[in-house]
Amino acid sequence: MQKYLELLKNCPLFLGVNDDELISMLGCLGARVVPFAKRQTLMEEGEQAKELGVVLSGSVQIVQVDYFGNRNILSDVETGELFGEAFACAEVQSVPISVVASEAGEILFIPYARIEAPCANACGFHRQLIHNLLKIVAAKNLLFHQKLGLLSKRTTREKLTAYLLLQAKKNKSNRFSIPFDRQELADYLGVDRSGLSSELGKMRREGVLRCRKNHFELL
Amino acid sequence: MQKYLELLKNCPLFLGVNDDELISMLGCLGARVVPFAKRQTLMEEGEQAKELGVVLSGSVQIVQVDYFGNRNILSDVETGELFGEAFACAEVQSVPISVVASEAGEILFIPYARIEAPCANACGFHRQLIHNLLKIVAAKNLLFHQKLGLLSKRTTREKLTAYLLLQAKKNKSNRFSIPFDRQELADYLGVDRSGLSSELGKMRREGVLRCRKNHFELL
DNA sequence: TAAAGTCTGTTGAATTTTCAACAAAATAGG
DNA sequence: CCTATTTTGTTGAAAATTCAACAGACTTTA
Numbered sequence: 001m002q003k004y005l006e007l008l009k010n011c012p013l014f015l016g017v018n019d020d021e022l023i024s025m026l027g028c029l030g031a032r033v034v035p036f037a038k039r040q041t042l043m044e045e046g047e048q049a050k051e052l053g054v055v056l057s058g059s060v061q062i063v064q065v066d067y068f069g070n071r072n073i074l075s076d077v078e079t080g081e082l083f084g085e086a087f088a089c090a091e092v093q094s095v096p097i098s099v100v101a102s103e104a105g106e107i108l109f110i111p112y113a114r115i116e117a118p119c120a121n122a123c124g125f126h127r128q129l130i131h132n133l134l135k136i137v138a139a140k141n142l143l144f145h146q147k148l149g150l151l152s153k154r155t156t157r158e159k160l161t162a163y164l165l166l167q168a169k170k171n172k173s174n175r176f177s178i179p180f181d182r183q184e185l186a187d188y189l190g191v192d193r194s195g196l197s198s199e200l201g202k203m204r205r206e207g208v209l210r211c212r213k214n215h216f217e218l219l
Numbered sequence: 220m221q222k223y224l225e226l227l228k229n230c231p232l233f234l235g236v237n238d239d240e241l242i243s244m245l246g247c248l249g250a251r252v253v254p255f256a257k258r259q260t261l262m263e264e265g266e267q268a269k270e271l272g273v274v275l276s277g278s279v280q281i282v283q284v285d286y287f288g289n290r291n292i293l294s295d296v297e298t299g300e301l302f303g304e305a306f307a308c309a310e311v312q313s314v315p316i317s318v319v320a321s322e323a324g325e326i327l328f329i330p331y332a333r334i335e336a337p338c339a340n341a342c343g344f345h346r347q348l349i350h351n352l353l354k355i356v357a358a359k360n361l362l363f364h365q366k367l368g369l370l371s372k373r374t375t376r377e378k379l380t381a382y383l384l385l386q387a388k389k390n391k392s393n394r395f396s397i398p399f400d401r402q403e404l405a406d407y408l409g410v411d412r413s414g415l416s417s418e419l420g421k422m423r424r425e426g427v428l429r430c431r432k433n434h435f436e437l438l
Numbered sequence: 439t440a441a442a443g444t445c446t447g448t449t450g451a452a453t454t455t456t457c458a459a460c461a462a463a464a465t466a467g468g
Numbered sequence: 469c470c471t472a473t474t475t476t477g478t479t480g481a482a483a484a485t486t487c488a489a490c491a492g493a494c495t496t497t498a
Contacts, residue, residue, distance in 0.1 A: 064368055072371040074364065089357035096364050116350075127346070131335075134353045137360060138308035144363035145293065145315050149283055151370035152291040152409040154486075155454065182476060190371040192456050197477050213464090213475095373456075374484065401446060411486050416447050432445095432494095444495070454485070464475070 001026070001033055004056045004108070011054060011080050012136055016128050025125055029114045035106045042083075042107060043099035049087030051109045055079050058105015059179060062097050063187075073188040075143065076102070076179040086137055088112035102179070156191045156199050163189060164209075164218060174218040181214060220245070220252055223275045223327070230273060230299050231355055235347050244344055248333045254325045261326060262318035268306030270328045274298050277324015278398060281316050282406075292407040294362065295321070295398040305356055307331035321398070370409050375418050378408045383428070383437060393437040400433060 001023075008014055008022060017025060033056065036042055042053065042060060053060075055077055062074040062083060074097060077083045087095045089112065115129050146166060153159045163185075167176050178185065182200075186193040203209040210217040220242075227233055227241060236244060252275065255261055261272065261279060272279075274296050281293040281302060293316060296302045306314045308331065334348050365385060372378045382404075386395050397404065401419075405412040422428040429436040 064364075064371075066368075066372075070371075070373075072368065074367055086357040086360035089353050090361055091354070092361065096361070096368075130349060130353060134308050134349060134356065135310070137353065137356045138305040140360060141305035141356060141363065142309055142311065142315070144360065144367065145283075148293055148363065148366060148370065149285075149291065149315075151367065152283075152289075153285075154289075154409070157454095181474095190373070193476090194457080194478080195455055198479090201477065376484095413447080413449090413487080414485060417449090420447065439498100441498085442496085444493100446491100446493075448490085448492105450488100452485105452487080454483105456483070457481090459480100460478085462475105462477080464473100466471100466473075468469100468471085 004033075004106075007056060007080055008054070008108075013054065013082060013129065013132050015132050017125055021125065026108075028119055029110050031108050031110045033106055033108055036101050036104060038101055038104045040101045040104075041098055042101060043095060043097075045096065045098045046094050048093055049084050049091075049095045050113065051111050052085040052088045052115075053083045053099070054108040054110070055081055055083070056106040056108050058101060058103040060099050060107075061102050061184075063100055064097050071187045072190065073180070073184055075147070076188075078179065079105075082136060085112075085133060086140060089133065089137060102184075151190050156189070156195050157202075159189045159191060160196065160199055160203075164216060167216070168218055175216070177215050179214070223252075223325075226275060226299055227273070227327075232273065232301060232348065232351050234351050236344055240344065245327075247338055248329050250327050250329045252325055252327055255320050255323060257320055257323045259320045259323075260317055261320060262303055262314060262316075264315065264317045265313050267312055268303055268310075268314045269332065270330050271304040271307045271334075272302045272318070273327040273329070274300055274302070275325040275327050277320060277322040279318050279326075280321050280403075282319055283316050290406045291409065292399070292403055294366070295407075297398065298324075301355060304331075304352060305359060308352065308356060321403075375408070375410045375414050376421075378410060379415065379418055379422075382408060383435060386435070387437055394435070396434050398433070 005022065008026075009019060014022060036058070043049070045064075057079060059079065060077045060083060062077065064072040064074060066072070077099075083099055084095070115126065115133070118126050150159050150162050150166075153162055167178055168174050170176075180188055182197055183193050186196045189196070200209070200211065204211070208219055210219065224241065227245075228238060233241060233244075255277070262268070264283075276298060278298065279296045279302060281296065283291040283293060285291070296318075302318055303314070334345065334352065337345050369378050369381050369385075372381055386397060387393050389395075399407055401416055402412050405415045408415070419428070419430065423430070427438055429438065
């Protein structure tokens with residue numbers, strides 16, 4: 001846990017929390033660190049969402065798989081970010097998604113009940129955490145708006161360029177890496193992988209794009 | 220305002236608020252009622268989101284329009300529901316959507332700053348409202364997950380049937396009305412209107428569906 | 439009630455996507 | 469360092485979507 005203190009201090013969930021308090025707070029919250037391997041499932045569709053997860057290292061993806069086995073990647077969660085918080089806050093009985101590790105690492109799981117209810121020690125930070133959570137969940141709403149904007153585009157080309165422009169903006173640079181391989185990007189954009197590859201080839205030939213593996217440059 | 224008290228008491232935003240308190244609370248919050256006409260824009264893309272809206276009567280749609288004029292309907296907001304709350308909570312400088320009335324009615328606008336900050340009178344309900352907001356925003360996240368599930372389907376037929384099944388489930392009945400005309404439904408599902416119409420015709424001929432105007436029955 | 443306007447369903451052609459299959463390139467593991 | 473596996477790019481054919489155009493049904497309003 002000690003080695004992640006710096007990360008946690010900068011995590012939006014703990015914004016405004018005194019550095020000294022952080023450790024005792026984590027104890028009060030009943031937080032626990034869980035290591036995981038690549039491809040491991042951290043939260044299964046249908047489960048009850050009692051905890052939220054903070055990615056301490058590695059990365060995870062939020063995925064849905066429909067009746068016919070089509071994978072839909074809803075989002076990618078990087079170090080310092082949260083997952084499952086919306087389901088916990090909404091107190092859903094059955095989460096509609098699975099969380100799968102894309103890179104091995106460690107998660108900090110925090111029982112939501114401990115965040116929500118003022119505890120026996122009358123810790124003062126619950127109010128702050130709830131405020132932070134509200135802002136985080138609201139910000140995720142914005143991300144969903146963005147993603148809906150991508151998926152509502154009609155062609156692979158439009159989806160792809162809109163996605164790449166968003167990434168460039170997010171990274172404040174025309175050169176950036178994406179957290180997906182080709183198949184994952186296709187599942188994220190809701191398009192066919194081969195069509196995506198061929199569209200990338202076309203853009204390369206048109207000279208608007210350079211890419212190698214998951215590193216891209218817009219020209 | 221008086222005539223909407225019953226509605227507001229059942230509004231998730233005011234869950235747990237004492238009936239007597241409601242009136243004085245609304246005053247303390249600086250809430251104001253605004254009437255609007257059909258097709259009127261209630262919130263414009265690019266604005267700062269300082270207020271959230273509660274639909275008292277009528278209904279509104281959350282829409283995005285891209286560079287080429289393609290309309291994307293993100294959601295439909297009915298009586299008693301909220302809009303703009305996520306942008307207010309996330310304190311965004313520029314909302315990425317517009318809110319347009321689909322039916323004339325009235326809105327209760329509430330400045331978010333008044334909800335968030337404990338007021339001079341030290342009203343006790345701020346904590347409760349924040350909790351309610353958190354749950355509401357988290358629940359909207361779930362709705363977005365659903366919509367992403369729809370949009371990630373590859374064919375018009377799949378999107379349409381998934382949407383109709385969701386509506387049937389939501390209404391707990393195979394007979395239900397939808398809040399969209401054909402063009403709006405197409406813009407909601409991200410498909411071509413004529414293709415949607417023709418798919419509906421096909422389903423009718425297959426005998427799996429009956430529909431007239433915006434009333435549907437699944438067989 | 440008539441006229442104007444809007445909404446819906448149909449059509450066929452052009453475009454785009456999906457699907458399946460394969461080979462080259464890259465990666466991982468022993 | 470070599471082999472097995474995974475990832476990526478390409479292809480062509482089949483399927484589906486989009487687009488534009490139009491006519492009939494339905495609404496609105498004058």
